[in-house]
Amino acid sequence: MEALGIRDDYHDSTAATSQNALQLIAFSIDEQIYGVEITTVREIRAWNGATPLPNTRDYVRGVINLRGTIVPIFDLRARFGDGKTNPTKNHVVVVMSVGDKWIGILVDAVSDILTVSRDDIHAVPEGNSIDTELLNGIVTHENGMVGLIDLAAVVAGARTDA
Amino acid sequence: MSDLDEFKATYFDECSELLLELEEQFSAIQDGDREAGRLNAVFRAIHSIKGGGGAFGFDALVRFAHSFETLLDYVREGRIELGEDVVVLCIRSIDIVADFVAAARSGEALAADYGAEEKAQFDALARGEVAPAPDDTAPMEDFDIDFTPVAVDLDSARPAPSDGRALWHIDFLPLPTLYERANDPLLLFRELALLGEMQVTARPTSIPALADFEPFGVYCGWALELRSETATEAAIREVFEFVEGDCLIDIARQDAAEADEDAVPSFAALAELAKAEPRAPRAPEPEAPADLTAMLADALSESAPAVAAPPPPSRPAETDESANPGRPVGMASIRVDLDKVDRVVNMVGELVITQSMLTQQMDDAIRDRYQELVRGLEVLAQTTRGLQDAVMAIRAQPVKSVFSRMPRLVRELSGRTGKKIRLETIGENTEIDKTVIEQLSDPLTHMVRNSADHGIEDPAARLAMGKPETGTIRLSAEQAGGNILIAVEDDGQGIDRERVLALARKRGVVAPDQQLTEEQIDNLIFAPGFSTASEVSDISGRGVGMDVVLSNIKKIGGSVHVRSFVGKGTRMTLRLPLTLAVLDVMLVKVAGCPYVIPLSSIVETIQNSRADFGTMPSGGKVLQVRGEYVQVVDLASRFALETGEEEADRFVVLCEAEGNSKIALVVDDIIGQQQVVIKSLEENYERIEGIAGGTILGDGNVALIVDVQSLKSTNAHRTAA
Numbered sequence: 102m103e104a105l106g107i108r109d110d111y112h113d114s115t116a117a118t119s120q121n122a123l124q125l126i127a128f129s130i131d132e133q134i135y136g137v138e139i140t141t142v143r144e145i146r147a148w149n150g151a152t153p154l155p156n157t158r159d160y161v162r163g164v165i166n167l168r169g170t171i172v173p174i175f176d177l178r179a180r181f182g183d184g185k186t187n188p189t190k191n192h193v194v195v196v197m198s199v200g201d202k203w204i205g206i207l208v209d210a211v212s213d214i215l216t217v218s219r220d221d222i223h224a225v226p227e228g229n230s231i232d233t234e235l236l237n238g239i240v241t242h243e244n245g246m247v248g249l250i251d252l253a254a255v256v257a258g259a260r261t262d263a
Numbered sequence: 264m265s266d267l268d269e270f271k272a273t274y275f276d277e278c279s280e281l282l283l284e285l286e287e288q289f290s291a292i293q294d295g296d297r298e299a300g301r302l303n304a305v306f307r308a309i310h311s312i313k314g315g316g317g318a319f320g321f322d323a324l325v326r327f328a329h330s331f332e333t334l335l336d337y338v339r340e341g342r343i344e345l346g347e348d349v350v351v352l353c354i355r356s357i358d359i360v361a362d363f364v365a366a367a368r369s370g371e372a373l374a375a376d377y378g379a380e381e382k383a384q385f386d387a388l389a390r391g392e393v394a395p396a397p398d399d400t401a402p403m404e405d406f407d408i409d410f411t412p413v414a415v416d417l418d419s420a421r422p423a424p425s426d427g428r429a430l431w432h433i434d435f436l437p438l439p440t441l442y443e444r445a446n447d448p449l450l451l452f453r454e455l456a457l458l459g460e461m462q463v464t465a466r467p468t469s470i471p472a473l474a475d476f477e478p479f480g481v482y483c484g485w486a487l488e489l490r491s492e493t494a495t496e497a498a499i500r501e502v503f504e505f506v507e508g509d510c511l512i513d514i515a516r517q518d519a520a521e522a523d524e525d526a527v528p529s530f531a532a533l534a535e536l537a538k539a540e541p542r543a544p545r546a547p548e549p550e551a552p553a554d555l556t557a558m559l560a561d562a563l564s565e566s567a568p569a570v571a572a573p574p575p576p577s578r579p580a581e582t583d584e585s586a587n588p589g590r591p592v593g594m595a596s597i598r599v600d601l602d603k604v605d606r607v608v609n610m611v612g613e614l615v616i617t618q619s620m621l622t623q624q625m626d627d628a629i630r631d632r633y634q635e636l637v638r639g640l641e642v643l644a645q646t647t648r649g650l651q652d653a654v655m656a657i658r659a660q661p662v663k664s665v666f667s668r669m670p671r672l673v674r675e676l677s678g679r680t681g682k683k684i685r686l687e688t689i690g691e692n693t694e695i696d697k698t699v700i701e702q703l704s705d706p707l708t709h710m711v712r713n714s715a716d717h718g719i720e721d722p723a724a725r726l727a728m729g730k731p732e733t734g735t736i737r738l739s740a741e742q743a744g745g746n747i748l749i750a751v752e753d754d755g756q757g758i759d760r761e762r763v764l765a766l767a768r769k770r771g772v773v774a775p776d777q778q779l780t781e782e783q784i785d786n787l788i789f790a791p792g793f794s795t796a797s798e799v800s801d802i803s804g805r806g807v808g809m810d811v812v813l814s815n816i817k818k819i820g821g822s823v824h825v826r827s828f829v830g831k832g833t834r835m836t837l838r839l840p841l842t843l844a845v846l847d848v849m850l851v852k853v854a855g856c857p858y859v860i861p862l863s864s865i866v867e868t869i870q871n872s873r874a875d876f877g878t879m880p881s882g883g884k885v886l887q888v889r890g891e892y893v894q895v896v897d898l899a900s901r902f903a904l905e906t907g908e909e910e911a912d913r914f915v916v917l918c919e920a921e922g923n924s925k926i927a928l929v930v931d932d933i934i935g936q937q938q939v940v941i942k943s944l945e946e947n948y949e950r951i952e953g954i955a956g957g958t959i960l961g962d963g964n965v966a967l968i969v970d971v972q973s974l975k976s977t978n979a980h981r982t983a984a
Contacts, residue, residue, distance in 0.1 A: 152856060157951055164944065165965060
């Protein structure tokens with residue numbers, strides 16, 4: 102699980118396959134499936150602790166050393182407002198790039214790589230502001246719902262609230 | 264980046280180097296070294312700047328450089344004496360050329376008449392003492408080389424008898440490197456032809472078969488005969504200046520009279536020879552197609568009016584190379600993007616950490632069981648350390664690159680203040696990491712300004728005190744252990760301690776009843792918001808004082824020390840780390856998390872049980888240490904962490920923040936000292952209050968670097984609010 106490195110060159114070959122297809126890395130938090138575009142994912146690794154950061158939001162679990170670079174870890178469950186994750190060795194950190202920054206998100210497990218059509222993306226129903234803020238859309242996959250995480254919102258929230 | 268931009272970038276890089284060289288050469292010349300080589304070097308440097316500038320269309324730069332070059336040319340020929348005034352003019356002109364280059368680089372426009380005064384002086388010097396050379400009237404002419412063809416007809420080339428012109432015989436044999444550097448003999452000959460009437464004779468040395476023909480091979484030399492009234496050997500050599508070392512050249516002069524006698528028969532003889540043996544250069548390769556070789560030879564003999572006496576024995580290009588084994592064929596240095604070097608430096612930093620992590624994992628059981636592994640790890644440790652040193656050496660630069668900006672500054676300062684100042688530099692080849700060098704320029708500029716403005720006295724005052732009229736500022740650099748010491752010394756009046764102390768009291772930097780030692784008073788000049796200039800001069804009184812020096816130097820992990828001797832001078836010493844990549848820190852623990860505090864800011868550590876605490880009305884604590892009360896910041900509560908440690912078992916780390924103010928940090932435990940590589944938190948996250956960055960420890964975990972300065976200021980802010 103730790104060495105499932107996904108590189109940039111992977112991106113080039115898949116993007117060309119179909120204009121309309123969207124590949125997602127799917128992961129779960131409390132049985133609910135969420136997804137991020139596979140091209141943003143840099144690495145998936147097991148939770149191995151993080152150095153806590155003082156004076157910052159509680160959903161930032163701290164920073165880890167990713168081959169010499171310091172990468173912040175966001176606790177997605179805490180970001181959703183459902184309380185801090187109590188991480189074990191079975192929890193997973195998905196490292197991805199958002200803009201020019203690399204971040205990690207702490208999730209329960211990575212489940213699958215999904216290929217969906219862009220046409221199948223539904224808008225997030227109005228209602229709870231947390232949902233509309235953090236999700237880009239919802240796709241249906243094998244009769245299940247997959248929430249598309251808006252990574253920029255996950256990261257940006259930390260800055261404005263801090 | 265387009266190709267042109269790349270060329271431009273290279274040109275500007277070269278200009279910086281050339282300007283440095285100019286500065287160096289002229290300071291030697293100013294010190295009385297009138298060696299001809301220096302003038303040649305100066306001339307070449309200006310010529311290169313001008314040439315590149317012309318290619319990119321920097322007209323203002325080219326016009327100025329051209330006048331400068333013309334003047335230098337006359338100086339070199341001895342037509343203008345290199346007196347003190349000319350040297351001063353030249354040095355000022357280097358600054359102007361530098362400004363032109365900087366303006367061209369940034370795309371800013373300088374005043375239209377910038378440098379006009381100096382240019383007029385060049386022209387006046389050139390005109391006043393010598394007959395105006397043709398290119399004086401049209402300064403740009405030699406850029407747009409447009410020549411009339413040289414007459415090569417034998418008859419017309421035959422000199423008129425006794426016309427008083429000297430005949431020059433020039434033997435020119437290019438070496439392969441000449442062609443490799445993209446020089447073209449034709450251009451040289453055209454230039455030479457401007458000096459007088461010239462005749463060129465090709466002398467093929469050995470023409471190989473076409474199949475073996477190397478485009479850059481040397482198969483032909485030339486004999487040139489130049490008739491000229493004005494040409495001097497120096498003028499001829501100058502034409503070949505840029506191919507010096509890339510060719511074999513032999514210049515001989517024949518007096519007019521004998522030239523007339525000799526030349527005619529020899530020409531006739533040559534013509535005879537040519538007739539008798541029109542295809543002198545025979546193909547050395549028997550299997551080569553005869554007609555091709557003949558065609559080549561034909562072509563050669565057509566382009567030359569006559570073919571010289573039988574070609575010298577075949578000399579393939581290789582023999583030329585082997586004849587000069589010491590000659591560097593490739594380049595001795597390469598230009599590398601700093602980014603690439605930085606990447607290597609960072610990776611080596613990681614390697615060092617990984618290596619120390621491996622070493623830490625070794626316990627006695629492993630040592631006993633896997634002796635080979637342990638031995639391998641020891642070798643790895645050595646190699647890694649060697650690699651780190653080698654990599655840091657790549658990024659190391661002599662401080663010369665910063666020191667060399669100072670002569671100009673001192674000239675400007677002495678011009679503006681009317682003080683006479685001489686600058687001495689010592690140890691300018693001392694090497695420091697480039698990242699440190701970059702941070703060094705501003706503080707050093709400020710210190711030199713300060714010395715010139717406040718240290719050195721007016722010439723009259725100096726004479727009255729029995730000092731030499733000219734003041735001296737000495738810049739020196741030396742390595743001392745893991746540090747670099749850079750000192751700025753002046754022989755001026757020293758620090759006026761009474762005034763400094765009075766001002767410091769007035770501005771609240773020092774409490775009215777506080778007693779300070781002389782040294783402490785001297786160091787007050789670095790206190791924030793402190794400037795001793797009673798009136799704001801445009802030199803050092805820019806609203807920022809020497810405190811900027813201190814904070815800049817602290818930022819790169821260095822320290823500043825000042826020592827003053829009343830009436831004799833002041834010495835300011837900077838102590839800098841060899842590199843910024845590695846920081847000396849103290850590793851501490853707060854609530855089980857590792858934190859590091861830069862060693863440069865730590866004054867001392869005290870066990871809590873021995874510390875003398877007091878409580879303030881707000882509930883905050885103060886620490887009494889040697890008669891001073893210092894704010895106490897408990898890192899655990901400041902960072903909202905829970906500590907399980909007994910208060911008495913914790914430690915106080917007394918730190919010094921900007922401007923000599925102190926702060927006492929309370930931590931759970933002190934682990935030890937080590938060197939770490941600084942990593943940015945902002946690269947992937949954001950700035951965190953109280954934290955200056957992160958670093959990776961031997962076990963691979965991240966430790967946070969405590970930002971002493973920001974803890975101090977935020978704390979002060981809180982108390983106020």
